[in-house]
Amino acid sequence: MSDILRLLARSTSVSKATAPPKPKQSATPTPVAEVKLTTAARRREQKRRAAANAANGPTGSPVTLVAAPPQADEQQTTKNGKEGKEKSKKRKRDEVEAVDNIVSVPNGPNTLDPAEVRSLLKQHKLKYTILATLGSRKELLKAALEKGQEDRTEAGRAASKNATTKKSKRVKEGQEKGKKEAGNDDNEAAEPKTPTSTKLDQIFPTPIQTFEELRTNYNISKRLYENVMVQNFVAPTEVQMGSLPLLLDGTRHLVHGLEECGLDLMTIAPTGSGKTLAYAIPAIDHLIRTKHEEGDSYEKGIRVVVLSPTRELADQIVNEFRKLLLGTGIKVVGMKKTLIPKERRRTRDTLNENEDEDEDEDEDEDIESSEDDSKEDDSDIETTNGSVTRSKKGIAVKSEIMVATPLLLLHAIQLCPDLFPVSNVSRIILDEADVLLDDLFLSQTTSIISHLTSPSLSFSFWSATMPSNSESLATKLISSHSSVLSSNKTRKLVRLIAGIKDSSLPTIRQTITYTATERGKLTALRQLFSSSLKTPCLIFLQTIPRAQALHAEIMYDLPTPNRIAVLHSNLSETARSKVMDSFRAGEIWVLITTDLLSRGVDFRGVNLVINYDIPTSVASYIHRVGRTGRAGREGGMAITYYTEEDVKYVRGIVGVMEKSGGAEGLQKWMLTSLPKTTKEDKKELKKKGVKERRAGAGTADGKKSRISTKSGYDRKIEMRRKAAVDMSKKRVIKGSEESDEESESEWEGFA
Known part of the structure; x- marks a missing residue:
């Protein structure tokens, strides 16, 4: 019994001993x-x-x-x-x-996928095109060889790929035929043909989407960024989204196609889209960086030049720059005649006074200073040896940014090269560039640019309209400049189109009305005054006499007196500034003017633009209409009147209205049945306007285009009264001159 128990106990212990052990972790695990x-x-x-x-x-x-x-x-x-x-x-x-x-790495744009970048550019209607590659002959030849080598490599790859594809297909059809054709394809791959396409190259930079990116991604000055944000801008406009990444320093090399290249920019964007801010921010940031890099060796002086065709636009640009320059240590000045010493000014006036006055009257443009400038006080300027040294307002020429009209700046450079040194100018900005490159300003603009000798000079052109001849002129202007010819790297002229080229904003409601005659225009205008006038309102006319005549005719048509004013280039600078301030303050409701105010001037509250006289060009129409609907503001309206004499000029305007999409009541027959305007008619209209409304037209045309509802008898009496008043004034002046001469002849001096 004991043996059995022992045997059972041993079996139990054996069963425990033979239990499967736990597997150990080994370096080579079990598969x-x-x-x-x-x-x-x-x-x-x-x-x-x-x-x-x-x-x-x-x-x-x-x-x-x-x-x-x-x-x-x-x-x-x-x-x-x-x-x-x-x-x-x-x-x-x-x-x-x-x-x-x-x-979010600073000093660089957002890293977006190329497909996302293209989608973003397409969404905001931004298109970049390289118009020309410029530079010295050596650099151009080098760039052409590199590009040719790349083209040959790509052509060779494409040809070999096509050869392989064709060969695989032809083997199925027949081996002999496939071998022959494959041999021909190999020969084509060895000697690729030079591409003959004239299609311009495109680039795809990453646009900015918020103003915060200027600080986080492009590292602009903190003070400049704060000044931008104080303006309470919600988001950048299309032109700002597209131009700022190219113009800001330090990020251009990241754009494919612009590596190690200089850049000149031509920007075409609708009126009221924020072009001033788009070129002001990079210019100020460039000056701040330059000042920081140079340190103690930094010298004040003109480094950025902004050209504009009119004084009103120049003053507006100066105000916009001042808002962005607060606390940065950079200064801006608007060029005035009083900055030139009297002695040198008199020398120029005796030689060119008559010529300048005739040019101002004929073109109805505010090119230069008016008679009011000669009456301005020069007591704030101190002279030493016939040169300006300093004034009560500070040293004007030591401002880094100079804003001026072309002829006034040219005279300052020619008469006072010591007071207006421009050898350090690194950026020149042409606002309303198509006008500055037109025949009226071209010689003045090119003369100014020829005096700019800095090797790092860069160009930028800005306008809402840019015809092809202006593009070619800009290309020639850059390619012939000494800074480009002596440069050791290539330059590329890039064109940026924001929105649809040569069109007005779609937010503006545009209508065109046939009035048959001049009396029909006046009747339609008075009917508008009594029914649906939206103030503030701008009324554009072709010439100064017509603007004055319309002002005299309707100045009492509004129920509240003194709410209608007229503005043109024959007024003094003081009178023009007073009218502009009153219009901006709301004291004037209706402002009658010429094309003097059609470009660049920012009236953010204008609700209605009336083209009483048809514009002299499609570009003029776009700029006139652009005085309303500024900065994305909706509710603006534009009305154009045309008569029987204007029918042959209407088709281009109708085309712009149809392209912009804001036209109301536009009928299809106007797009097809209206006569086409010939090139000769376009040139004549642009230079002289409609024949029947020119200053000094014949008596028959004068009666036909007269702005008046008075009878002929009343008009004769009025003209006689004016003639009598003029004759009496002349007699008084002549009598005073004769008395002065007699007194001078009688005076013999002290004995």
Whole structure:
């Protein structure tokens, strides 16, 4: 019995001893395929494998899993799965943070996918085109060779690819025929043909989408950024989105196609789209960087020149710059005649006074200073040896930014090269560039640019309209400049089009009305005054006499007196400034003017623009209409009157209305049945206006185009009264001159 008990106890101990041991963790784990698992265990292992792969990342070493023994606890497996999921989530968060850090790296634009960049540019209607590659002959030849080599490489690849594709198809049809044609394709691949396409190259920079990117991505001056944000701009406009990445320093080399190249920019954007801010921010940031880099060796003086065709626009540009320059240490000055010493001014006046006055009257443009300038007080200017040294307002020529009209700045440079040194000018900005490159201003603009000798000079052209001849003139102007010819790197002229070229804003409601005669215009205008006049209102006419005549005719048509005024270039500067201030303050409701105010001047509250006389060109129409609807403001309206004499000039205006999409009541027959304007008619209209409304037209035409409702008898009496008053004034002046001469002849001096 004892033996049996001993035997049973030994068997029990043997069974414990022979129990399967727990597997040990080894350096070489057991392959998964060698372990047989149940269905539930296999599922658990798949989850563990996915968690382990996620934890190690896609670039990690391959992971080999070890099967758990059948005694492994299921809770431990679940715990490991949760840890793997947590690691996976943490890894994803780390990846997102890393991407965010890369995107928000300062001094560089956002890293966007090329497809996203193109989609963004298409959404905002931004198009970049390289108009010309400029520079010295050596650099151009080098760039042409590099480009030719790239073209040959691409052509060779394309030809070889086509040859391979064609060969595979031809083998199926026949081996002999396939061999012959493949040999021909190889010859074509060896000698690619020179591309004959004239299509211009395009580039795709990353546009900015918020003003905050100027600080975070482009690292502009903190003070400049604060001045921009104080203006309460909600978001950058299209022209600002597209131009700022190209003009700001330090990021141009990141744009594909502009690596190691100089850049000149031509920007075409609708009126009221914020072009002034688009070129002011880069110019100021460039000056701040230059001042910081040069340190103690920095010298004040003119470094940026802004040209504009009219004084009103120049004054407006100066005001916009001053808002952005607060606290930066950079100064801006508007060029005035009083900055030139009297002695040198008199020398120029005796030689060119008559010529300048005739040019001002004929073109109805505010090119230069009027008679009021000669009456301004020069007592604030101190002279030393006939030259201006300083004034009560500070040293004007030591301002870094100079805003001026072309002829006035040219006279200052020619008469006072010591007071207006321009050798350090690194940027020249042409606002309303198509006018500055027109025949009226071209000689003055080119003369100014010829005096700018800085090797780092860059050009920028800005306008709402830019014809092809202006583009070619700009290209020639840059390519012939000494800074480009002596440069050791190539320059590229890039054209940026924001929106639809040569069109007005779609937010402006545009109508065109046939009035048959001049009396019909006056009747339609008075009917508008009594029914649906939206003030403030601008009324444009062709000539100064017509503007004065319309003002005399309707000055009392509004119920409140003194609410209608007239503005033209024959008025003194003081009178013009007073009218402008009153119109902006709301004291004047209706302002009658010529094309003097059609360009660039910002009236943000104008609700209605009336083209009483048809514009002299399509560009003039676009700029006139652009005085309303500024800065995205909706509700602006434009009305154009035309008579029987204007029919042959209407088709171009109708085309602009149809292209912009803001036309009301535009009928289809106007797009097809109206006569086309010939080139000769366009040139004549642009230079002289409609023949019947020119100053000094014949008597028959004068009666036909007269702005008046008075009878002929009343008009004769009025003219006689005016003639009598003029004759009496002349007699008084003549009598005073004769008395002065007699007194001078009688005076013999002291004995």
